[in-house]
Amino acid sequence: EAGVAQSPRYKIIEKRQSVAFWCNPISGHATLYWYQQILGQGPKLLIQFQNNGVVDDSQLPKDRFSAERLKGVDSTLKIQPAKLEDSAVYLCASSLDWQQGRYGYTFGSGTRLTVV
Amino acid sequence: EDQVTQSPEALRLQEGESSSLNCSYTVSGLRGLFWYRQDPGKGPEFLFTLYSAGEEKEKERLKATLTKKESFLHITAPKPEDSATYLCAVHSSGSARQLTFGSGTQLTVLP
Numbered sequence: 737e738a739g740v741a742q743s744p745r746y747k748i749i750e751k752r753q754s755v756a757f758w759c760n761p762i763s764g765h766a767t768l769y770w771y772q773q774i775l776g777q778g779p780k781l782l783i784q785f786q787n788n789g790v791v792d793d794s795q796l797p798k799d800r801f802s803a804e805r806l807k808g809v810d811s812t813l814k815i816q817p818a819k820l821e822d823s824a825v826y827l828c829a830s831s832l833d834w835q836q837g838r839y840g841y842t843f844g845s846g847t848r849l850t851v852v
Numbered sequence: 853e854d855q856v857t858q859s860p861e862a863l864r865l866q867e868g869e870s871s872s873l874n875c876s877y878t879v880s881g882l883r884g885l886f887w888y889r890q891d892p893g894k895g896p897e898f899l900f901t902l903y904s905a906g907e908e909k910e911k912e913r914l915k916a917t918l919t920k921k922e923s924f925l926h927i928t929a930p931k932p933e934d935s936a937t938y939l940c941a942v943h944s945s946g947s948a949r950q951l952t953f954g955s956g957t958q959l960t961v962l963p
Binding site: 740769776777778779780781784792827829840841842843844845846848 | 856886893894895896897898901939941950951953954955956
């Protein structure tokens, strides 16, 4: 089966600019996650969708970050305006069974964002 | 709040030199403990899920075990291709809808 697709792979922007990331999950996976991974750290959950509804966005900095999942499939994550501390890899993951995670979460390769 | 601590931060082994990675956790009701492998420039790749103390799972040279406070990832006779960062994550009833990750152990296996 095709994996989780993300684009772009790399992005360099200046602080205060805006940026958007795109994710296409595995077909049939109802649950979609966006994680932020700062260099040398483990991934941190930003937002979780079940179909096209938000399940958990408690760790999303809502003053600058936004995310949507149209029609319960693709998702976009936006940062506006970006800060230097937003430099990180943004990972998208999808899951078939969110309650148990028994199938594991399948991650995309991520988008590496550098804010200068 | 769920906490996951991995040790050591980095580990260098000679090819064939077996060792273990540690993942200590504090959660309110463990629903599952996950191990992932992450290669540079790639997303984490799922390895194992463990659900209860005493459970063990194996895959090639890797074996994961679980107690009530920690999990170990044993690597037997590692090869250079086992070099990667190994991440541990927990899925708990306290935060039932997300994984909490540790910072990982960066493993380097020298030929």
